[in-house]
Amino acid sequence: MIPPEGIGAARRGATGDPPRIDVPDLERSLKNVRTLFSALMSVVTVTASVVALYPLFSVLYLLIVRGGRRLGLSLFTELPPGAGMIGGGIGNAIVGTLVTVGLAAVLAVPFGILAAIYLAEYGDGSRVAGVVRFSAKVLTGMPSILTGVFAYAAVVVVTGSFSAVAGAVALSILVLPIVMLTAEEAIRMVPHKMKEAAIGMGATDTQTTLRVTLPTAMPAILTGVMLSLSRAMGETAPLLFTALFSDFWFEGGLGEPIATLAVLIYNFSGSPFDNQIDLAWAASLVLVAIVLVINLAGQALTKRPERR
């Protein structure tokens, strides 16, 4: 910064005039067009974000008010009531959702991570990798009902029965590309210098991948897994003609139809009976709660990336 007397001295020396110092106006004033525009835009952006949150909170509010009524132990321990009956719960649908989504994860996650390792580490730049990556991106945009149709044709028709496995296959097709692409990204984010360190110490490719790259990328990979599973949990269309529904408890029969929260909500929300409609609300609340817990768990995993 030039000291004011320096400028003054220079001026005096040059012109011989008495020192004159111009003090610029530094005060903020709304009369300035740019300041006004800036303030206006701030208001617009804040309004837009509040408006964007409005639907979320209004849905949550309705879920809590209407679904909260049936919240109680029986909701979790009893079977869904038939038409015109009172009471009942959604216990089997909660278990069924966890089983179906869990099975989908077992099918899709190892597959997706292994494919991601290939895409990011070994096949990078190859034709195969390019085709696979492109297909995965197409698959992420595929309407979920189509995966249901596919699983119907590939599993239900072949085995001759609606089943938990068919539902899981349909969901795993939704989960797979998301896991694959996020895991690829996560593996790419591992600094090259870390891999170099491992290789420089005489680690084989396998040892480098298993002991350095994957553990370092794991929090980010798990976040992708969590997000894709929570999305799969809410999917109804792929389950309608694969897992179908069941009025009974899950007893280990993966080859039999299974109840899920999503399909229960779909069935009961169109019901003429208030009892079933109330249960649909309660089931929605439970579903949102499960998804929320999974998302929070996913975030907690990314918040401590350097620990291990």
Added chain:
Amino acid sequence: MVSATATATNGNGHENGVGDGVVIDCRIENLYYGDFHAVRDTHVPIRKGTITAFIGPSGCGKSTALRCVNRMNDLVRGFRFSGHVHFRGQDIYGRSIDPVAVRRSIGMVFQQPNPFAMSIYRNVAFGLRLNRFKGDVDEQVERALRGAALWDEVKDKLSASGLSLSGGQQQRLCIARAIATEPEVLLMDEPCSALDPIATRRIEELMLELKERFTIAIVTHNLQQAARVADWTGFMMVDTSRGGRTGYLVEFEETKKLFDEPAEDLTREYLQGEFS
């Protein structure tokens, strides 16, 4: 044909270099990355129990030459090499050689400190686990950390992340990690360029201690550093005459001799700072 010019340009009087305690005899005739001719005519013998430094301007291929010695260049797509690197009489570029085994005998410390995202203890134990080390891992980790002059600073927090340390400490952790498996040779690629002068000084002292147990080759930008620590120094230069930027060895000599009375004009000009 190339080796003839190589010895001529080296002018070091140790043409074959074998004998008098040479552990690694590195003779790069031509080295390419794809179409890029990166290094030519560079012959450097590395002697047991000494520190050998590579100096020269940026882009003269000194890091590339160093990375040849434990086959780190294999990771670069389009890498081609003619010449040989003899390690205890075996050509490490021979057909039957496993680069992984080479790197276990010839360790490396990199320019940027690169600890793994795991605890200090597990960073040092990493190489031991790779080698299925049978002895007492705790003891060996302590030994390596003491060897790297880091033990006193980290002994109470071995389970803290290696990334929580300062830059200088991270680099010493990387040195500890590299020496834990007791390689015969330690390559250091500008190990101090990311560190402040105090941390640099510590690493230099450490190198002088370590050369009793390990043979060291180091690439450095810092001429004073080479003068302070190295027993032998190779000066490399860039040749732009053929349109490319090909590095080659101008002179290889005992450090004192190279700095005091260089045989080549180029070396003297460089040391006097007439170009950079």
